[in-house]
Amino acid sequence: MDRTESIAAPTPPRVLARDAHPPVSWRDSLRTKLMLWFGVLVGVLLLIGFVVAFLIARQQIIAGAQDKTRYEAAQTADRLLASMESVRITGAAMIGLFNSLALDREATIKAMEALLDADASTVGGLIALEPGVLRDGLPMAYYVGVDRRGVANRDLIAIGYDAHRQPWYQRTLAADTPWWSEPYFNETAGGHWMSTLNLPLRAADGRRLGMVSLDVPIARWAELVEPLHHIYGQRPALFAPRGTVTLHADPKVALKTTLERYIASAGRSDLTEMAVAQAQRRRFEFTHVLPSTRETRYSVLEPIGKTGWSLQVSMSHKPLLAALKRTIAQLAIIVTLVSLMITLLVRRMAARITTPLSDLTGSASHFAAGEFDYPLHQTERRDEVGVMARAFDNARGSIKRQIVEIQDMSTARQKLESELDIAREIQLAMLPGARVLGADEWRLQANARLEPAKAVGGDFYSFFERDSHTLWFAIGDVSDKGVPAALFMARTMTVLEIAAGRGGSPGIALQEAALRLLEGNDTCMFATVMCGLIDARSGELALASAGHEPPVLLRADGSAEFVDLPSGPPLGVVADEHYPIWRGRLRNGEALVAYTDGITEAFDAKQQPFGGERLLASLRGSNEASTLCSALVADVHRFAADAPQSDDITVLSLHWTGNDDGEQPNEPLSQRFRAPQERARLPELLAAVDEALVKAGIDPALIGDVRLITEEVMCNAVDHGAQPGVEHEVAVELAIERERIVLQFRDDGAPFDPLSEPEPDLDADIDDRPLGGLGLHLVRTLANHATYAREGRYNVLHIVLLRPAAGD
Structure with missing residues (x-):
């Protein structure tokens, strides 16, 4: 017999039940x-x-x-x-x-x-x-x-x-x-x-x-x-x-x-x-x-x-609270009346709701115990109980599917975590190990430490030897975290190392890297970078910064101070024309410490940053070159305690020991000269270049070669590089290094590659030779190395002349 027939049963049994058991009083x-x-x-x-x-x-x-x-x-x-x-x-x-x-x-x-x-x-x-x-x-x-x-x-x-x-x-x-x-x-x-x-x-x-x-x-x-x-x-x-x-x-x-x-x-x-x-x-x-x-x-x-x-x-406060009191009083009256009406209806609905709800509750208890195949009744009802029963039935199937999906997601997550761990290992493997350059009278130690905030990150550092006594180094921070930052970090490291390998000052390297990173940068990512050169024989430093934090100079007596380092824009934002260079020297027992903002912006549980003062305090008194980076990172972790790491942490240190007495080798220097608009004033620029070379102690013969190259390239750019009446931008950057002189010419004239011009016929008459051909041939002949590139709207000619070794 179904439930409908049971409800529709004849009255006699109910009458007998009423006679056997007196009806319950309404009070009870x-x-x-x-x-x-x-x-x-x-x-x-x-x-x-x-x-x-x-x-x-x-x-x-x-x-x-x-x-x-x-x-x-x-x-x-x-x-x-x-x-x-x-x-x-x-x-x-x-x-x-x-x-x-x-x-x-x-x-x-x-x-x-x-x-x-x-x-x-x-x-x-x-x-x-x-x-x-x-x-x-x-x-x-x-x-x-x-x-x-x-x-x-x-x-x-x-x-x-x-x-x-x-x-x-x-x-x-x-x-x-x-x-x-x-x-x-x-x-x-x-x-x-x-x-x-x-x-x-x-x-x-x-x-x-x-x-x-x-x-x-x-x-x-x-x-x-x-x-x-x-x-x-x-x-x-x-x-x-x-x-x-x-x-x-x-x-x-x-x-x-x-x-x-x-x-x-x-x-x-x-x-x-x-x-x-x-x-x-x-x-x-x-x-x-x-x-x-x-x-x-x-x-x-x-x-x-x-x-x-x-x-x-x-x-x-008075007008605000007056309106609130009126609203509360009105709501109290309305809710009280509604509550009385609901209370009167409870008695009538209790009997009809209690039985099917008990049945539904029993089924729900089995679901809670994980018995998802337990029979579920009341699904045929058309009221709220039926809706709940059908919802339980749908939930049962949904939970089964979700359990399977959770298992699949767990497997996929484990795979992703494994791949990210491998990517982390690959990224860390890209970073160089510690470097030691030394001889009997001097010693340079280069150490670094990097800890990504995620499996992979955007911080990086790099150093490599240009020769037996010159170390190139760089440290940087990409504007994002995770996989995108890691990819941009790898590209930045590659571009910087290529630019540094061409020679020249750190400012020239940053300038070339800024132009390369700007190409195809649709995601508008950027990196702050500080790079430099150090001569391990004398401790002489040349630094350039692209929006990076200033490094710390750690004195031999234990004192520490920030370096007043001028800066250009970050790499990947604009192709800046010039990155200023800071020059200095490490004395015996001194160290240079560079870092990313993961150090100074490490926060504790109260959201207080580590900051520059704590950075200086942590470095003061440190004299162990091999443990300098690790000790600073350990101080940061102690400060942050249980707070999660919010950014990548990177530290790079250079520690120099050597003889401070006597004359030091000639320091590398870099100067930039802008050509005047009138050719008649070019002798002023040439005189300035001569003066810089004489002050650096350059051999007179080599000074003559530099002057001939500068005069030929500048005259050609001023005379033929721009339209008449239009202001023309022509500049040369002179970098004097220990073993070579680097000239970089830039002008915004029409594209022109002087190195692709055919060599002139030296046996032909002067009238039959093309204009400027002999001068360009002279430039190629005097230069030990020359390259040309069209960078944006600029012609860039890069020329290297080797300096004779002492005693030659």
Whole structure:
């Protein structure tokens, strides 16, 4: 018999059951008890819920209002700062025009009129000059007004007003920076309340020439602050640099007192700390209670840049909480009525729901035990119980599938982790091991340590010997992590080593690498790099940086300091024309330590960075060259403790010991010369090149070869490389090394490879030879090595001349 037939059974058995067992009283009925318990539980939960909801909503509303107040204060302060900054820029522009163009009296006034008319905030301005500044030798004090804003021009000297004796003039003349005045009523500027920005006017040699001042109506600040008045419960106030209450909700206070006097006269002790913050020009936010009304407010004091002005925005809690209380009361009435209705329905629905739910619960317990094939009933029902039963049935199949997928994913993850471990090993294998260059009188140790934050990373280091006593080294950090950074890191290392292998200074190597990495860099990745050369015989260093952190110089006495290393842009961003070179020397027992930002930006559990000071402290006193890198990394790990490693960590150290006495070998040097536009001035450039070679002690014969090559290439580039009347860029970089001289010529003329030109017929008549052929032949003959490349819009000619060995 099915369930329907069971429910539809005839009445006699039920009558007999009723006779055998008296009906349960409604007071003892399980349904009645369920209804009563449900009612009590709902009432208690509602009470607790409303209390908690009220407290949470109150906190969220107050927090939201505070966030909005902070936001509005910051936004309004930014608007005020932008307006004030535009006034400062207008004044600075006037000073710049006057200094650069040496304006006379009339041109000065016209320039002032044009700048004031373009600035929406100003209505007029004064320019006052000391006697002897203008060509006529007379002083100047002229007020320029914006006519369309109702302010006319006035010659203050003509009307008998001695501006040069005024305190504000003397203060500005002695000041080094612009300053804003307190609000004042300005009759000259149309009879309005004003504030004035005063800027000292100085000559290039620092001589005081006078001042420029610009008047801004207080009404302008009021316009920018006006939106704050439209926010219910919010009040703004604006304070001048010396505390004058410039804008205030109470018109009896605005422009009539200062903040300190207002606190004393109005009994506003709750604003005392804010007054201190306003005097110190710092941001301050606080919750305070008005002494007179006991009203709670939240206020934010926002300094307006470095102008000295401050903006206060205050938000009252009272209107916010009043709306909340009304809403909570309305919700309480509605929910109570609904709860009563639900309680009455519980008794009627309990019997119909309990039986199928018990059945469904039994099946669910088997599912919880992992018996997914246990029979599931109630799936044929069309109500919520049926929906739940079918959902359990679908979930059973879904769980089975997910278990299989999880197993597959676990297998795939293990494979991926294995492949990443292999990639990590390959990446670390690309890095060179420690290097030791030494002889009887000197010794150079190069060590490094790299720890990726992930299986593979973007940090790298490299060093290799150019010869028996010269070591090339580099350290870098790619702008990403993981596999993409590892691939870009491998490309960067390859490009750098190729560029370094061509010779020349570290700056030339970075320049060539920057150009190569820019090609095909669709992902816009970049790398910061520091590279250099060290002569192991003398400790002489040449360093160049592409946006990398400055290295640390560790002295023999244990002290440590950062190297003031100039820098160019990172590699992969732009093809920079020049990377400056820093030159120095390691003394006996000294070390150079380079690192990536994984050291200084390693964070502990409190998100505090390791930083530069801890880096110096960790290195101070270190004298073991072989353990220097490992000791620094260990200090970083001790500092970070249990915090996860957020970035790759890389350290490279060079430790030198040797004899500090006596003359050192000639140091490698690199200089860059720009050719003049007129060929007639080329002798000046050639003389500068000769001077650099003579100072370096180069053999006169070799100096002559360098001069001939430079003169031929430069003349050819200046004469034939550009269109007539168009400025042409021609430059040569000269690198003097121990064993060779490197010349690199760059010009932005039409593409031209001088090395591909055919050799001239030396037996032919001069008239039959092509123009310039003999000169180019001479360049190829004198050079020991020469290469040409078209890099972007530049012709680049690279020439190497070997220096004769000592005694040759």
